[in-house]
Amino acid sequence: MDSRISARALASSLGGWRTREPAYEALADGIRLLCLDNRLAPRTTLPAERELAASLQLSRSTVAAAYRSLRESGHIASLRGSGSVTLALARHDPGRAAAAEGTIDLQQASPPAWPGLAGVMSEVAAGAAALVARAGYDVLGRRQLREAIARHYESRGVPTTAGEVLVTTGAQSAIHLLASVLLGRGDRVLVETPTYPHAVDALRRAGARLIGVPVNTDDGWDLDRAEQAFDRTLPAMAYLMPDFQNPTGRTMTARERGTFLRAGERAGSVLVLDETTAELDIDRPHPVPAGFAEGDPGTVVRIGSLGKTVWGGLRVGWIRADADVIRRLVAARPAHDLGTPEFEQAVAAALLENFPRIAGQRSELLRSGRDALVGALAESLPEWRVPRVHGGVSLWVELDAALSSALVMDVRARGVLLSAGPRFSVDGGHDRHIRVPFTAPPEDLVRAVSLLAESWRSVRAGAPVSIIEQFESVI
Numbered sequence: 001m002d003s004r005i006s007a008r009a010l011a012s013s014l015g016g017w018r019t020r021e022p023a024y025e026a027l028a029d030g031i032r033l034l035c036l037d038n039r040l041a042p043r044t045t046l047p048a049e050r051e052l053a054a055s056l057q058l059s060r061s062t063v064a065a066a067y068r069s070l071r072e073s074g075h076i077a078s079l080r081g082s083g084s085v086t087l088a089l090a091r092h093d094p095g096r097a098a099a100a101e102g103t104i105d106l107q108q109a110s111p112p113a114w115p116g117l118a119g120v121m122s123e124v125a126a127g128a129a130a131l132v133a134r135a136g137y138d139v140l141g142r143r144q145l146r147e148a149i150a151r152h153y154e155s156r157g158v159p160t161t162a163g164e165v166l167v168t169t170g171a172q173s174a175i176h177l178l179a180s181v182l183l184g185r186g187d188r189v190l191v192e193t194p195t196y197p198h199a200v201d202a203l204r205r206a207g208a209r210l211i212g213v214p215v216n217t218d219d220g221w222d223l224d225r226a227e228q229a230f231d232r233t234l235p236a237m238a239y240l241m242p243d244f245q246n247p248t249g250r251t252m253t254a255r256e257r258g259t260f261l262r263a264g265e266r267a268g269s270v271l272v273l274d275e276t277t278a279e280l281d282i283d284r285p286h287p288v289p290a291g292f293a294e295g296d297p298g299t300v301v302r303i304g305s306l307g308k309t310v311w312g313g314l315r316v317g318w319i320r321a322d323a324d325v326i327r328r329l330v331a332a333r334p335a336h337d338l339g340t341p342e343f344e345q346a347v348a349a350a351l352l353e354n355f356p357r358i359a360g361q362r363s364e365l366l367r368s369g370r371d372a373l374v375g376a377l378a379e380s381l382p383e384w385r386v387p388r389v390h391g392g393v394s395l396w397v398e399l400d401a402a403l404s405s406a407l408v409m410d411v412r413a414r415g416v417l418l419s420a421g422p423r424f425s426v427d428g429g430h431d432r433h434i435r436v437p438f439t440a441p442p443e444d445l446v447r448a449v450s451l452l453a454e455s456w457r458s459v460r461a462g463a464p465v466s467i468i469e470q471f472e473s474v475i
């Protein structure tokens with residue numbers, strides 16, 4: 001099905017697009033980036049030139065020139081009578097052209113597989129005859145795995161029974177299932193901004209209206225805004241990442257947790273805690289005690305995954321919730337999928353028995369990536385503000401000008417793929433930030449930073465003076 005985007009929605013997604021001269025090329029670049037990020041899906045009809053011009057307070061000829069540039073670069077096609085439509089990823093994507101020469105892909109913050117995984121898979125495969133004797137369709141998940149997950153929660157200080165656990169195909173599937181079962185069209189959902197973009201996609205698809213609560217690397221969560229948002233809008237749900245929040249890397253303090261818990265209870269909201277990154281601790285010893293352990297299981301739902309701790313390709317995640325909520329999820333799941341593959345579940349159960357060793361090795365890997373990245377940034381880009389993070393997968397770096405999107409486009413042509421700050425935004429903005437994952441090998445990170453530094457010099461030199469001055473007057 002084709003879709004269309006209104007001029008207002010496009011203007012809001014574009015955020016601070018005016019990052020270079022001429023304006024029409026900056027606008028075209030902004031739309032290209034939305035296509036590359038899949039925020040504008042292929043076959044989306046763009047607004048008419050006149051409407052977009054009015055929304056962006058531009059002349060129609062500037063928008064016409066931007067659309068012409070997009071046609072020439074193969075990003076859109078304009079057909080008489082049906083307007084301008086985005087095309088599938090353009091042949092001219094500079095990132096793709098560079099792929100042959102060793103692109104560094106930092107768009108996904110996913111560490112490589114834990115080195116022991118292949119061995120565990122081989123051991124489980126040796127018992128394959130018993131596995132295939134099972135029925136195979138099981139929307140709740142293997143009992144053996146649910147028990148292992150329950151024990152894992154116990155070790156983190158959250159008493160749990162196997163009946164409070166449902167196994168999913170990764171955390172993403174958990175978010176999607178929860179959104180489809182717990183939300184109705186038009187329900188409000190409180191989300192952090194910046195946040196994990198695919199959660200936003202799933203919540204929006206379920207018809208949710210999102211309310212952003214700011215979180216930043218220096219001060220953490222904006223508790224005043226959070227309390228106001230709970231009290232005034234009574235959200236049905238709050239989707240939060242309390243530990244090593246993706247992308248900021250912040251972890252909630254006890255005060256922040258307490259505020260969310262109380263405000264959520266007052267508003268009757270379900271708190272969905274995505275703990276996909278919670279156990280990626282670099283500087284503290286394992287096991288990592290769970291936050292919100294005092295929470296009422298009726299209002300707190302947890303999501304977990306082995307995607308970052310072991311391997312994204314395993315596709316095993318879970319939901320921990322009150323047994324009544326689990327029953328509702330089980331009833332709704334068949335429309336979504338018919339269970340998680342048996343083999344991967346058996347592998348996951350074996351992995352959880354060995355979790356402390358896995359987590360320790362993960363810490364070492366992430367530490368070497370983080371330290372290499374922090375060191376390279378300090379040396380080559382001292383004008384950027386790099387937060388201190390103690391875990392997670394990425395740094396949320398503050399640039400010294402609001403040129404994140406322009407930087408991402410430029411460095412892409414040099415063979416480094418990154419996501420710009422606005423990708424993580426709920427309500428526009430974050431043009432001054434970029435997420436740099438430290439999950440890649442240290443040597444790639446060092447090379448990526450040197451390319452970023454080259455790119456930054458060129459992007460800054462081409463930026464309108466107003467953007468550079470705007471920032472200087474802020475600091």
Ligand SMILES: Cc1ncc(COP(=O)(O)O)c(C=O)c1O
Pocket residue numbers: 109169170171172173196241246274276277305306307308312315316317
């Ligand atoms: C916060 C967060 N939640 C969920 C996911 C998706 O995890 P999975 O691979 O288990 O579906 C990710 C992956 O990047 C993530 O960062």
